[in-house]
Amino acid sequence: MAENTHVVVIGGGYAGVMAANRLTQRNDVTVTLINPRATFVHRVRLHQLVGGTHGAVVDYREILAEGVRTVVDTVARIDAAGRSVTLASGGTVGYDYLVYAVGSGSADRRVPGADEFAYPIATLEEAKRLRPVLDSAPTTAAVTVVGAGPSGIETAAELAEQGRTVTLVCGGVLGPYLHTRGRRSVARRLAALGVTVLDGSDATVTAVTHDAVRLADGRELPSQVTIWTAGFAVPDLAARSGLSTDALGRLLTDETLTSVDDDRIVAAGDSAAPSGLALRMSCQAAMPLGARAADTLLSLIAGEQPETLNQSFGAQCLSLGRRTGIFQFGNRSDVAVWFHIDGRLGAQMKEAVCKGIVKHLSDEAHKPGGYSLHRMKGGAGRRKALEAKRSEAPAPARRAA
Template sequence: MTARQFRVLVIGGGYAGVMAANRLTSRDDLAVTLVNPRPHFVERIRLHQLVAETGDAAVDYERVLNDRVRLAVDSVERIDTAARRIVLASGATLDYDYLVYAAGSTGAVPASVPGAAEFGFSLSEWEPAARLKARLSDLALPAPIVVVGGGLTGIEAAAELAEAGRPVTLVSTVVGPSLSRPGRRSVTKRLHKLGVVLVEGDAATVTAVGPDHVALADGRIIASAVTVWAAGFGVPGLAAASGLTTDGMGRVVTDETYTSVDDDRIVAAGDSAAPSRRAYRMSCQASLPMGVLAAETVLARIAGESPATVSVPMTAQCISVGRRAGTLQVQRADDTPIALYLGGRTGALIKEQVCRWTVKWMAGEAAEPGSYRTRKGPDRSTAPAADEAIGVR
């Protein structure tokens, strides 16, 4: 008699999805399919290097994906939870016994800001980052650039472009809001040294974006040949459109085993998951172990066991501030910053090693499923729920 093959689909080929798919191959009786719209893995933490042409952000899936995982290059249009089937943009359908939802996050360019969607460039995903790179390649070096948003993505983009010799203005009510006060000083000191003009405060709210300027709440107009919108992240609408319970941002609401509150055949991980409505900060730091833990939940259920409840510790934030400097912000395990950081060249070296190790960890799990070890995080039972929490990488 032929042993049954369990069909497991993974939606999304980012950090969480790749780790989940690789861990699932630790059982021989699982047929694992990863559905992703691109034929290569995207190092999102290097997209600012892609647009400034100081590095690449594409990695061949052969390098980071177990060879037992089938890669389907397509987009998911709908999840039919009743039939346990997904409908793809190509018109094909795939059936599943278990589904890992790791759809990731997207750049949130608000329709409420006139001109932002039309004239603003995002670098949160491969396609918009490639468009931004193409636009910059046609732009004269002295042309002014405005980066909107002072989170980690905005800081890294502004620094990378300024170090390449471009005049950059960074507009944000607060630069580095997730950092400690000393960490923010480290970042802003380096930005100033690179020549980045910082426009901060309550009035530094963009009210409109034009083809050659941005307008602020206090009436100021800042010249901008290219406006980079890096003010926050969103998530795909697939889960909500498919009838799954989501939080205010659209992330799948799960319990602490990453199981959907609607369906124990669906688990979620990474940026598009909200365990107990207390989503982790959007980051590869959270997504890598979440992918593994979501896969462990599926493996436990197939084995007839109760899945474990394990939280993810968040220990630091790594920020590149150009190629020659960076800031490592030390955190408590609950992701709150402390007044301790490493900056300058040391921070840059640590950041680069982190970028390299994320790929090595995925490749290691691909070569030897089960090799990646997760550490137990803090008790999350008393943490406040945050339906509308904004992810800032």
């Protein structure tokens, strides 16, 4: 009888679910998915949860292959030498191979008062905590959204469309990824919704109180509800487990997504740093990385050489309320280009993407191996970055003591 291989996947987000589903291609591979929640969080809809237009969760029965065993718990430590993980509940789970897909959450809010008075929304629990606060605040209450990436822009638009008084504090440029033309389109839509946009270096938050936000130029903005969307951070599980990470704590891997420390561990999603050149934290990167990580393990199990990362990007899409959006096209190296689609069609395209994400995961659950977007030819940008990195003296990996 053929020997069975047990793979543990840590994290049930976009990357983890894609990897778990894809690994079920082989009958001699068993998969255990460990996740702190019993439901899948559709993170690209968390701004809708805040706005009360979507629950932002999906039942795992809709997107996870039947053969995948689920454990609702948090991994406290990885014992790479012993090939096991310790759970927060006190138990242990052994593995033959491990997929590290712990995702990301809110960045450390070092601004005075931010931890106490601002509401992050990077996780389901955070968004749910904010929802009743908004419900209890009058429509006329001043709402300040800090951070002008996708989460900040979408949250500001969602709330303004409901008639709320919203100020978006960028701390820099509005929509850093966007092309100049796309940025102008977003600015026009936010203005039409009544959002006050404060950008530039002076529009950096230096302090948050229970009823105000203070900026670098000394201005103090009334703010009954302050929402924090400035940046993401990854869990420190890899570092705590003695594995090599980059400066942000993402697991360092080679271009096959295999850990530089242990060829039994692969990483995918926001918590992976292939060759120290991590991709943009996004669902658009996470699902292909999950598929690539699974393919790497399947190759290793079969005694074959895994293929290297060949990530391709195409766009960034934003909803600007329920009726308008923007689909900002980019090249394969993830650089925005001049062309975009906005207005109602932009909103329809964003909604199609949100639904398509769930469909990709569901399709892979029912027909593992069918997903193929990770095989699309990537842009030249990564190849050039890798060549430049290899020409430099190698920097030592950060590793936990």
